Amino acid sequence: MHPARFKILQLLRQSKEPLFVEQIAKAVEIHPRMVSHHLDVLEEAKLVESKYELVKVNGSKRGVAVRLCSVTPKTEEVLQDIRESAV
């Protein structure tokens, strides 16, 4: 697995609420466009779910449409597999 994707999955797994692209980019220190690309790939593999919602960012009045991402149950299985194969 691509190291950046592994980082993103770990971050999403540890956070209790779904995150959007800018937040993930800040946390893992990768360019937001690259994060978006990795999320697309992860979504295609059904490791991540995403939905668009209005969120108030930086005190905006009407809110901004962002892509909120969270992990699926399949992620746990895959990460477990990776851990076992590493040992």
Next chain:
Amino acid sequence: MPRLNRLKEIGEYIYLTFTHRRLLLLIIVASSVVPGTFLYLLPLSIRLAYAYFFVSISMLSFFCFSHVFTGPAKQIFGTIIFGGRYKPKVYSTPKVNRLARKMGIAEKTKVYVTTNPWIKGPFTNMITRKVYIPESWLKNFPSKEILSIISHEFGHVKTRGRFSFELLLALGGTIASTLILGFFSNLFIVMVFEFALMMLLVTHISRRNEIRADLEGATGAGPEGLISVFEQLKNEAKRDEGSETHPPLKDRIQRLTKLLEPTQ
């Protein structure tokens, strides 16, 4: 075959990096021009010393360059000779067609998926405008990254006119300079000089062409996919110094990350 293995071991033992190989070529070109042109005016002892030096350096370069073009050559001859056995399937999805239309590629260009073991990586036949992708790559990379790989290959199709023009210029320049040197110099020196100069020019042109295809592909499918593919290839590769035909992956990633920032 033990003999071939021995040769391979020697090749590994005297492996030179790309910069050193280029330095060797430059030394050959310079030394064949400067003392080579007025060799018969020099005393016999210096002539003998020069001959010893020149023959040894050309032999060394023969060993160092025996493996550099084998990868592309294998792919080209593998497809020509064994291409009929592994019938390639046309890979045409709506996304690929849309990409071709977006990049302004002619409809003749087609993408094929092959199981041909001679084809190790995706490559473009610039004469027939056929793009080949090995089936193993389709399994290893997600569809979005396959699309950006195809966009890089489409970039080759798009810039093939400029590439062939530059190659023709290099060929003409080499032949012209060889003719001039041939009036003054020895046959052996001229022969080695010709190969060395040709190699220097062709490697430079080919590397430039790869960068051009990267940038051209990024206009079609965006730079993100290519960056991600290169990062994965860089993780797998033993050494990342580039080859005679391709620049180092680190350099290509750096060029593409510049495109991520919004233009003003």
